[in-house]
Amino acid sequence: MTDDVSQWQDRIARCLGVDREPLTRQLDKIARRAAQDKPFDREMKAFLARLEKSSQRYQARRASVPSLTYPEDLPIAARREDLRKAIADHQVVIVAGETGSGKTTQLPKICLELGRGVAGMIGHTQPRRIAARTVANRITKELQQPLGETVGYQVRFSEQIGDNTLVKLMTDGILLADIQNDRLLHRYDTLIIDEAHERSLNIDFLLGYLKNILPQRPDLKVVITSATIDVERFSQHFDDAPIIEVSGRTYPVDVEYRPAEEDRDLSLQVLDTVEEILTLPKRGDILVFLSGEREIRETANLLRKAQLPHLEVVPLYARLSLAEQGRVFLPHKGVRVVLATNVAETSLTVPGIRYVIDPGTARISRYSYRTKVQRLPIEPVS
Template sequence: MSENSQTTPQAPADFAALRRQLGDCMRRDYYRLSKRLHRLRKNPDARQLRKLQQAIEQSVAEKQTRLRNRPELDYPDSLPVSEKRAEIADAIRNHQVVLVCGETGSGKTTQLPKICLEAGRGVDGLIGHTQPRRIAARAVSARLAEELKTPLGELVGFQTRFHQQLGPANLIKIMTDGILLTEIQHDRWLNRYDTLIIDEAHERSLNIDFLLGYLRQLLSRRKDLKLIITSATIDAERIAGHFRNAPVIQVSGKTWPVEIRYQSAPDDEEPLSLYQRIDAAIDELQGEPRGDILVFLPGEREIHEAWRSLRHRREQMEILPLFSRLPAGEQQRIFRRGGRQRVILSTNVAETSLTIPGIRYVIDSGLARLSRYSWRTKIQRLATEPVSRASAQQRAGRCGREAPGICIRLYSEEDFEQRPEFTDPEILRTNLASVILQMASLKLADIERFPFIDAPDARLIRDGFRLLQELQAIDKRRNLTAIGRQLARLPIDPRFGRMLLAAAPLGALRETLAIVTALTVRDPRERPHDKQQAADEKHERFNDPRSDFLSLVNLWNYLEEQHEALSQSRLRRLCQKEFLSYRRWREWRDTHRQLLLAARDIGLKTGSASTPAKYDQLHQALLHGLLDHIAVKDEKHQYLGCRNRKMVIFPGSGLGSKTPQWLMAA
């Protein structure tokens, strides 16, 4: 056979057979292989055709293997969702979108992926299952793997921001909603999935609302994709209506009665601190049948203060913290019951995402930390606010799962009745620059026409565009610039991303990375209430009299040096001795590593540690993201910022005793 025969056109029947085989391929391969076949029809090449046939056969074989690997399924009789599995499976087969409603503890989170397998899903592609929090993604994947009797990472995998356990045989992938958003950047049609489960949709986070809008548009183009949305009963009909009246399946929870008790201090008494009221509520519960206590607090700081307050006075109890940033090993402790009564101090992560065994009592501070943007001051701030009535009811529902429960609310009934019914969706209270940037990079419709469940405020949209223009991410016609395209590929706030882009040509990327990532996590410097002076003395070594930003660089360099020199256990002891949080430093380091890789992916060079950036170079880079965060001292020695905002230097700042003419603040 001569070499020229390599390009002899194939018989039409060969192409027709390959076209038929394509229908049995994995979804993720179908379009890619279809394009190759189309090109070969125009320009036949026998060698390339054989390669294509091999690729098609491999994809078909993988699909057949997935079909054979589907595990045996059984459902715990104790979970209410098990009684509804046939109805849910039929709805999935007959509808493209299904909404499943039920309270936390009904079993919907762990059983829905199994019901999807029973309905024939997970063969053409993955069953993707999103969780709003990392801690929930880990817990759900571990539980699901256990129920399917498979090691985590085989049939069931998970992925969060910093960790993943995935494998080629995965049928189910549990992930945070942020991971799915990132995948859209590389796979707009989400071809790796044949089914998506969006869990806890009632939380109405920015990620969830964007995903629901995006998927509504995608479903008309991907008729094979199934979408299951889970929600508490809150707002369920509204979400269903957003998807053209998708069927709603209600799953009732098995609950015992929960007694609600309110607390309000008498007018003639000196008010007790939050931690004193928690202690008093624990005392009150000691007269009740034994059971674990779940305490809802607004944030990590309050959890640490409560832990310090309780651990010496309640030595007979096990005091456990719970929040999203907690390391995986410590998170798992809440699922292991020992001999002692437990008091679990939690943020609202335990409100809907997790079911903790053994909880019989809830103490509700009535507070939560909410991010809120002001279009007047143009500032996004994390404020402590009273929770809505719906959130308070969710918290009360955490007890009464295994026996009659009691919820003590550390506020009055009158206070409860005056609270708003629901928490505002995040899209109505946040700066929209990041959303607009991602939508522009994906070439989606204008944000004003995007199908959000709740349309964002026009003032917030204007402010988002204004900030992106200030950062040079869009032009006057609101088109994405080269800078904007790079910013969209960095998994960080556009302000911080702009600093990194400016830092690279100035030779200040290494220091700017340390600063930017420090600003996205909690400060590792701890200042216990009873040891403030000792902590300040230890931290003084990091202070730079010219700039708090340089103080962060000094802290980063010190911890990196100690990391290289010490074992993990010795570094932990050093951090404790010097009032530094080892856990927060690890999170800082993980965030730094992730962003460093992203920066390298878009071609940014970090430079050498042996040639540190000069003061001017570093602060010029930071200024690119903080143009509206500068202030000047007026004749009254007060600082005046953009839009006539008055500013003061924080007393804990290294510049607290100085009065420079100009300030720049993050």
């Protein structure tokens, strides 16, 4: 029976991660009954049925891994081999990369290339819902597959995931909710915690929790991405995990300040600035940072009423549908004005932008000790 148990254990290793612990418990029970000369036909039948079903799903997921290509113009392409080796050799890897380096869209593909995502999903967290949905959409387009098959997403009130989904984009809150029913996160064989430098309560709790469960999940890989700040602290937290630095694409930036006009509506000031930009010799798209949905709607209505020639106005905020959010990535003619919250600052990169209008305010999450509730006041930002 000892040789048989060893063979079954090898087969269990080629099953879905979520089934390995229950199958191992079933096998131990069978081994105990055999050692006591008790019948175990019924237990063996149930064990074999579950083993076969899990093994078939594992093979189907393995066969569904698409062919992978990488855009060579992204800075992360130059560090691909270093990233592959680090992820293969270490349980935790810290990736320090600036905005625009390509780390968010390319890291899941590097993990797929290493065979991750088969025994369990590659869970990829984003701090914001809009980023989770747009990144999922972007990766599916690069893989030339429909959303919800190889790559899917889950955010509050919305999800597109199939039985053979290998990469799951989600907010960090969704991953926290998964812990309630799956304490050791067996549904995942790899976790990518993106934008960890934002240091929200959710992200900090996840990082602490993951450190505690890693000894119990030696098969789990964790990749933490951050801007180039705080990476040493992340590395120390995970017992000196290796740090891979990926450079971003930087361009010369000219900063011009306009005098504050507190007595004029912000939308009118944005309109004036857009009209001024349209008179400049160098044409390019315009990104406008606004503090919230109401400000975006008001400014969009004003820009459309102005009927400026060859100008397309595209809002970008969380409550828009995925199709409307995806408009910022579609090719277009003329000049496009993207009206966005600060999600477009770090969580996703909008292509084609030459000019940025920043009023210098944003909604900041604050806790009010007086009213005992979380508030979102509009405050000046650097």
